[in-house]
Amino acid sequence: QTVVTQEPSLTVSPGGTVTLTCASSTGAVASGSYPNWFQQKPGQAPRALIYSTSNKHSWTPARFSGSLLGGKAALTLSGVQPEDEAEYYCLLYFGSGWVFGGGTKLTVL
Amino acid sequence: QITLKESGPTLVKPTQTLTLTCTFSGFSLSTSGLGVGWIRQPPGKALEWLALIYWDDDKRYSPSLKSRLTITKDTSKNQVVLTMTNMDPVDTATYYCAHRTSGPLFDYWGQGILVTVSS
Secondary structure, eight states, rough: OEEEOOSSEEOTTTTOOOEEEEETTTTTTOOOOOOOOEEEEEOOEEEEEEEHHHHOOOOOOEEEEEEEETEEEEEEEESOOOOGOOOEEEEOOOOOEEEEEEOHHHHHH | OEEEEEEEEEEEEEOOOOOEEEEEEESTTTOOOEEEEEEEEOSSSOOOEEEEETTOOEEEEEEGGGGGGGEEEEEOOOOEEEEEOOOOGGGGGEEEEEEEEEESSSSSEOOOEEEEEOO
């Protein structure tokens, strides 16, 4: 069974920069895994942020960016705002279907 | 404006079959490239992809749950139905449906429905 691993938790100061990563148990994450990133706040449905590695939705703030970094998918937040405190999930495609990561709880402190 | 809404029972007994309906608006599942998927989230836990159906009736299932899941669509009613057999308390979760296009995956989500499995 394929496992997608994210940092369980990260802390960043307001205005700072933080990178969240998403690793695959099958090896390096590539563009063919079509990495997606979602943000979820308590009591809310997930909100799509990034698709196909680095593409933003029309509602995605400019401070969010996606990339491939060292064999992983990455989500970078530059100039973090207090409202960015949330759980972040990556989603990867594996041919047989899609697998979510375990999520990263981002604290802005 | 794309919207989706999940409906179905909020309480099911162990061994029963769960049937959830996703009713959507703002798009048609007869349009090439589009799909609707189901994702669930147990309380306090991570998201889990369950199933996806495309405009051409192509269906994909989570390998770990494939034997228990069936996804169907009714294009005329703008609905997608997910059935899950042999429900167990570990299946207690919020179940979401989401819109899928040829590029973005799951760009629009329903509000979710909390399903509790208990006798």
